[in-house]
Amino acid sequence: MAAIPLRSSGDTQQRSADNGATAVLVFPSRSLPSKAPRLRLHLSPPSLVGGELAVLSRTLTDGWIAPAGPVPEQFEQAVGEAAGFAHTAAVASGTAALHLGYRVLGVERGDEVWTQSLTFVATIAPAVQMGARPRFLDVSAESWTLDPNLLEDQLQKAATKGRLPRAVVPVDLYGQPCDLDAILAVCGRWGVPVLCDSAEALGARYRDRPVGKGAALAAFSFNGNKIITAGGGGALVSDDPALIARARHLSTQAKETAPHYQHETTGYSYGLSSVLASVGLAQIGALDARVAERRRVFDRYAGALSDLPGLSLMPEPSWARSSRWLSVIQIDPKAFGTTREAVRRALEAAQIESRPVWKPLHMQPAFRGARFHGDGLSGRLFERGLCLPSGSMSAEEQDRVIDVIRGCCKG
Structure with a gap:
């Protein structure tokens, strides 16, 4: 099989990044020869570990390109182990993971979804596109993440009016864990589910456990500017197998089991390709x-x-x-x-x-x-x-x- 041509660190391959920054693919010198040093320093350029070509070559040789086959499943297992969750659905982006999270939590038109104001638009955009109404809360000076005391105060007021949110979405900002135990305690008092936007925080730890652990769901991103990248992609994780089974069903156009195409509801084409999963699988060990x-x-x-x-x-x-x-x-x-x-x-x-x-x-x-x-x-x-x-x-x-x-x- 012919080698896949890729550029060395002296060149740039530009990718759109979630934070609007230019992402420049950096190849380690041990895998490809280096050229002139980079002049421009970028915010969060992706860096390859050196094993991506081998995994990609094996995947392509075996004939897998679409969101099917062994590699996406292997990537899901690796993500679940890294994130500390029992069940994982690898999908096309972190935004897709959040969208599926909103769907499986039953967010509907007219519902309220609460999140911190200091975050990227993808945290709330899928819910708004579904017809939900956002409510934004401030962050704490201690962590720059959702203020649990403010959340408690607002939930108490909302409960007295019978207008609790459908979901609360704390964000692990810039890799900083939110105070999840405090948030879970407050939300649990009123039965409000928590979906963690952990897109920026894979590998971070909260009270000696992985970020998001304890929430109903958590979402991760493998965009080009993240610490671990697949060149794109995301994952929705949970310890509840029913939630991930539902998300997986929706991510594959909600096709029912039948010899023909049968649909009880509509879904999305959110599967992660074997090509991207191969890159992510090679990366995640680092x-x-x-x-x-x-x-x-x-x-x-x-x-x-x-x-x-x-x-x-x-x-x-x-x-x-x-x-x-x-x-x-x-x-x-x-x-x-x-x-x-x-x-x-x-x-x-x-x-x-x-x-x-x-x-x-x-x-x-x-x-x-x-x-x-x-x-x-x-x-x-x-x-x-x-x-x-x-x-x-x-x-x-x-x-x-x-x-x-x-x-x-x-x-």
Whole structure:
């Protein structure tokens, strides 16, 4: 079989990324010869482990391309083991996983779905497209994830009015686990199911267990900018076999068992191809090493920047071990001497990609009129927060980022 042509690290293959960042595929030198070093530093470029070609070659030689065959099943098993869940459905994207989660939880037109405002649009978009009404809650300063105290207060008020949400969707933001036990306790009091958006957080741990563990469902992403990538794809996981069986049924056009095409309801073409599953299967064994690498990147930023006035890094609560998918800083313009946007532009001028933290959903025109509860911390984090290059890079490359930020400080 002819070798599959792929570009080395001196070239770029651009992919759309969930956070809008350009994703550049980086091949390790041990698998393909390297060319000129990359000039531009990207936010979260995918990096191959070296075994992808072998798995792809075997899959294609065996004749599997479609969402069928042994490889997607093997990938599902590997994801389930990594995520700590008994049942997994691998699907076309993290957004598809969330959509299926909403379907199996019975979200219908007119229902309310609650989530934190500080997140990417995919967290809530499928529910809105299904006709649900979003309600956005603020985050806690401790973790930048859904504030359990605020959630409890709002659920209490909603219960007195008989208007509880159909589902609550906490987000493990930038790889930071939400305070899931507190959220589950509050939601359990009123029988509201929890669907964790863990798209950014595979490999993170909450109270010494994997993120999302304990929720009715959790969703992961394997988009090109994630720590483990399949070049696309996602997974919905649960310890309830009935929920995953239902999701799997819907993901394959809801075809009933019959010699002809029989449909009791409509579904989706959400299956994960064998090609993408092969890449993901080759990658997932590197999860622990990748998380350790991201954490080292964060720690190096912390060591080099923490002395600057007005600059702080994303906190990590004592009960969390973040995957540090992205390293995020906060800039107080008065103390630092310039704004977050000025720092971003200085980095851009130096060919370094950075990006503001998620613009809160209650501030997005797409959700004009949606209810928001909180004191506005999400908005302040957006105004001051900046995501830094966080993927595989040399100390010299990271020093480029550090030097530009230090050079911007006028405090």
